[in-house]
Amino acid sequence: MRLSPSHNVVIGSREADKAVEASDACYATITKLGLPCSVSGFSNQEAIDRSDIIILAIPFRHVEPTLASLHGFENKIVISPVNPMEKRDFFVFTPPPEGSAALLIRRLLPPETRLCSAFNTVAANKWKALTETLDLAVPVCGDDPRTKAIVLDLVRSIPGVKAYDAGPLAVSSMVECLTPLLLNIARFNKMKDVGVQFK
Numbered sequence: 029m030r031l032s033p034s035h036n037v038v039i040g041s042r043e044a045d046k047a048v049e050a051s052d053a054c055y056a057t058i059t060k061l062g063l064p065c066s067v068s069g070f071s072n073q074e075a076i077d078r079s080d081i082i083i084l085a086i087p088f089r090h091v092e093p094t095l096a097s098l099h100g101f102e103n104k105i106v107i108s109p110v111n112p113m114e115k116r117d118f119f120v121f122t123p124p125p126e127g128s129a130a131l132l133i134r135r136l137l138p139p140e141t142r143l144c145s146a147f148n149t150v151a152a153n154k155w156k157a158l159t160e161t162l163d164l165a166v167p168v169c170g171d172d173p174r175t176k177a178i179v180l181d182l183v184r185s186i187p188g189v190k191a192y193d194a195g196p197l198a199v200s201s202m203v204e205c206l207t208p209l210l211l212n213i214a215r216f217n218k219m220k221d222v223g224v225q226f227k
């Protein structure tokens with residue numbers, strides 16, 4: 029919803045009908061606000077085939093089987109917002125042996141895929157609250173400077189969101205573990221949708 033006023037957004041799902049439903053709902057919500065909106069819905073595979081930039085917005089535990097079932101990532105930009113974590117007595121960072129979800133995804137995708145991590149620390153409810161002005165910062169990690177510049181621009185295209193180059197993909201573990209921290213702060217201080225800003 030935050031990207032569709034200024035980008036052609038393709039929503040992917042394991043079930044194409046579900047993606048069409050989500051796309052229709054997004055279109056209705058955004059146009060009701062008087063904003064332009066370009067959005068469509070397809071199967072995950074068709075969404076990949078139709079897109080230049082793919083945001084891998086799926087839970088960590090499903091990343092490996094999902095990537096194994098899809099193809100065509102060569103030369104595409106892939107953004108990982110994935111945070112490996114579990115809810116125990118409190119939220120815990122549970123990275124894979126590679127050290128982070130981003131580095132696991134690096135291993136699973138073809139070497140030609142241009143991978144960055146971004147959006148890890150923004151609560152979904154913040155994206156959804158469309159009448160709320162955002163005041164958030166998004167760290168972006170990646171190994172290829174040209175790819176990272178494109179992803180930084182994409183993040184900055186969302187009003188109220190600042191994007192910061194956080195370094196190479198290896199830094200992603202430090203970003204991914206911020207989310208369980210934010211959730212613990214929210215829980216133990218009775219706060220909602222805690223985010224980060226860098227000043």
Ligand SMILES: NC(=O)c1ccc[n+]([C@@H]2O[C@H](COP(=O)([O-])OP(=O)(O)OC[C@H]3O[C@@H](n4cnc5c(N)ncnc54)[C@H](OP(=O)(O)O)[C@@H]3O)[C@@H](O)[C@H]2O)c1
Pocket residue numbers: 040041042043046047084085086087088090094109110111112147148149150151152153207
């Ligand atoms: N939620 C947040 O506030 C937040 C904030 C920052 C980062 N993140 C990260 O963003 C990612 C997505 O989070 P989310 O809260 O959006 O997750 P979610 O709502 O639980 O799942 C997102 C989508 O993943 C797909 N999915 C579910 N089970 C699957 C399976 N078995 N195999 C393949 N795909 C499956 C589903 O799409 P279909 O059923 O349509 O295929 C679902 O709509 C996570 O890695 C999370 O760590 C989330």
